[in-house]
Amino acid sequence: MYSVPRSTDSDCSTQGLQTYQDVKEYYGKCLKNSKDLKTNACVAPSRQLPKHIRDALKDVHEDVSARYYGCGLVVPECLETCSILDLGSGSGRDCYMLSKLVGQKGHVTGIDMTDEQVEVSKKYIGYHMQKFGFQPANVDFVEGYIENLHAVQIKDKSYDVIISNCVINLSPDKRAVLKEAYRVLKDGGEMYFSDVYSNKPVSEELKKNKILWGECLSGALCWKELVQISEEIGFSPPRLVTSSFITVDNKELEEILSDYSFVSATYRLFKLPQGKAKEKWQVIYNGGITGCEEELQFDANFTFKEGEVVKVDEELGAILKNSRFADEFLFRPCEKGDLSSKCQPKQEIIRDPFQLAQKARNQHQAPNSGSCCGPKGCC
Incomplete structure (x- = not known):
């Protein structure tokens, strides 16, 4: 069982509750596969994938991959034996790929609020465990809200790594998501996630556009808000991994967005032990x-x-x-x-995803074969 997230200043309103219903409707009923997306908003280039990741992705059942919507590939390094939580796991593609990488001694949990997606993910547990040769299963899925992990009995300091793939922008309460992530991470744990960010705070009017919210744009945080919120919660300053400009090819949506710009970016946040001295x-x-x-x-x-x-x-x-x-x-x-x-200091530290995306554009870096998205997008 799961429940609507506990009331907070940002999501207890009718608008906040409506957002959950709109997203469930969009991803549960409107979208049947990645080809149904109306924009390429979440197409994000990724680094060239190592062979072990490519091989793991090949082992994921085609029905699971067909219902995958994400804006990057959230696979940090050094995962053997880790316990991993996937926030907004959808059809389970990332979970199954990661379950192979962590091995029999590791474990992966996926949580999603859309029952149609959770049903798809659970359906193929046996298939993948047989494929990987793992018994008992090292992956499980729960239906619930990423803003309230308490409701599905996820305990404090229970995971080594948390991942999220183009999901936080869909939440009406980003602070609650990050706060819960911090709570359930072990000391030294990491949150490694891809998401969409705007160049300035999104207006309340734009946030009411259901299509743009479902397509991962009008719910995006301004990147500076991410820095502020994550540090207030207790994470170390966000470390930018990759970034790419988002192109909206739909003329009507392009006019609505006007002077807004968006990037798809991957950050990593760490929960460090309190009170330890820091040094170079x-x-x-x-x-x-x-x-x-x-x-x-x-x-x-x-x-x-x-x-x-x-x-x-x-x-x-x-x-x-x-x-x-x-x-x-x-x-x-x-x-x-x-x-x-x-x-001595080695270099300027880039934290602004728009600066990194512009640097890549200036260097004429085109999306490479590491992209993990579909033909129209994968948000």
Whole structure:
């Protein structure tokens, strides 16, 4: 059983409750597969996919993949034996792919509020477990709201990783989603998610457009709001991974959107232990993470090559040292007053997804074969 999220200032109104019904209707009944989308709003280029991820995706049943709507591929690194929660799991495509990657000792839970989608995802548990050779099953699905994980008995500090793929923009209460994610993450845990962001706060009038909300645009956060909300809740500052401009090819919707711009971006948030001192480090990637044996592209700002010494600031140092990545690096302290190049700031940190998307556009970087979206979109 599940219940409507507890009343909050932002979602207890009639408009907030109506949003849930509109989204359920859109994704449960209006959309039968990704070809039914009216815009390409959620098409997002992804990095070239490692072979182990491509192989895992190939093993997902075609009926599950056909009802997949997402704006990126949310597969962080170093997942073996991890417990993962997928917020807005839909048909279960990402869950099944991740269930293979975490292995028999890991576990994946998907939660979605649309009963038609949950029904599809549950239908193929046996198929995938037989395909992967896992017994007992290492994946399960629950019907519920991502704003209220309490209602489906998800406990504090119970997951290593949380993922979400183009879903938070559909929620009328983003703060509640992030607050619940923080609660159920273990110390050192990560929230790794793709979503849509606007260049400025979306007007109340635009938020009432059901099609634009269902197509993941009018419910988007301004990226600066994400930074503010996540840090207020307790996460470390968001680390930008990828970003791409969204193109709306529908003339009518384009006129309605006027001077709004949107990007599809992937961020990673970490829940770090409280009270631990932060310091600068020289770090050396040991290599060997599956799919990143020689190079780990951690975010848009830092790529670690095996055996190479890289200076990181207090923020990134705390993330690497207190997360599942700790055993993947060697750490050397930067002494106070050290003026060597290895302990000096390396580069400007890009947090603005529009800046990163523009940089990619300027460099003529086109979407590559790593894109995981359908022909018209995959939101």
